[in-house]
Amino acid sequence: MSWQSEFPSLTITENDTLPKLTVSHLVSWGAITVTGDDKKSYLQGQLTCDVVSLPEDQSTLGAHCDAKGKAWTIFRLFSHQDGYAMLQPLSAIEKELTEIKKYAVFSKVTIEESQGVLLGIMGEEADTYIDTLSEDTGHVRKIENGTAVKISDQRWLLLVNEESARNIVETADAVKAHEALWSMADILQGLPIVNQDAQNEYIPQAFNLQALGGISFSKGCYTGQEMVARAKYRGINKRAMYIVKGKLTASITEGSSVEIERSVGENWRKAGTLLAHYQYADGCVIGLIVLPNNLEQETNLRACSEPESIWTIQPLPYSISDE
Incomplete structure (x- = not known):
């Protein structure tokens, strides 16, 4: 049996205590990677978040908008290997990849869908487990064949290759759980999940991105910046x-x-x-x-x-x- 088929749904109610450590294969999520000499400046001119000031050991939420300020995607941006990764629902990637690459021909960047595997680590023992994978101490850590990203208390995302993913799933002393458990945590924490059906429907503030640190109002111009700023300063959202x-x-x-x-x-x-x-x-x-x-x-x-x-x-x- 493949390791990828070993993630059953947990039968829980909202008052139940969750396992101390769970691992989930996040098959409904994906990532876009951006590498090359101009990766930072290119993303700075496209995204609502401040890429230039983002430390390598931190992540940030952000949005990529059209000229009218409507969000193509809401993502989590973090340093990954020799560039950046933008975590987002898998169904949003096809359209977002087309949009984010529109002006890439004018810059030294390579933008593509990641072929890595996404795992979610949850529970009160999550931090202790991540410490076994990396000697780093930040919220974004280099691990073997990938990156670990702290999403919130007791919750980490791993973007690794398939070999490392299989090894983690097979060796971690953790309950294997369907990815729905990860969505439950996102919902309870009010973190936006923008799938294909919600693309290009709303400005970032409609997803509370300004309250989650995903919009910089001082970084300068980016696609859709005028409309996003108008929503804040003129109260039109x-x-x-x-x-x-x-x-x-x-x-x-x-x-x-x-x-x-x-x-x-x-x-x-x-x-x-x-x-x-x-x-x-x-x-x-x-x-x-x-x-x-x-x-x-x-x-x-x-x-x-x-x-x-x-x-x-x-x-x-x-x-x-x-x-």
Whole structure:
């Protein structure tokens, strides 16, 4: 049996204690790598984040936008081998790769989809385990045949070659878990997940990127910068990303979407589609969705598929205020 098929779904509820160490094969995620003499200056002129000031041992969230400020992708940028890697949902890469390479012919850069394997390491023993892979101490560490990136407390991403990935999976004293567990953590932490269906729909602030350190308002020009800056200084952004929670009696099948409505007086109006979701064993569902940013916290929501079940907006673990 291949090591790649050994990641079962964990049967948990939202109140269950998670294993002390889990490893997941992140098959729904990918990365774009950027190498070459002009890699830093090229990305600086394309992305919302400040690439020039990013230390090698740190990562940052960021967006790549079109000229109107609409995000092609939300990514995590970090130093990887002899260049940079941009972690993002795999479904977004095809379009993003075309867009990010548009002006590469004028610079000394090579931009391509990474062939590396992505693993997610989670749990209270995650830091201790990563220490066994590297003597470095930063949030971005060189490891054998790849890179380890700290995403949050008790959570690390590994971008390695297949040989190293197989060795880690087979030798780590960790519970093997389906990648849905990784998505659950992203949702609970309010980290944007922009798949193919959400590309080129919203400006970065609609995904709370300004609150997550993914937009520099002092770095200078980049594609879409005028619109992104206008949204901040003229207050024209009317949307934000929220965590929502509800319950569904039916299981959400892989690849399906969840449509949400919001209450408007006595009526209901379409609110949007969940960017990402996780369903616990008891049917409880958490998800991310872009909504008007002036909604009251008490606004009722519901899934179109099961309108009898009321959903609620959950507190974000950070402030989205521009103040």
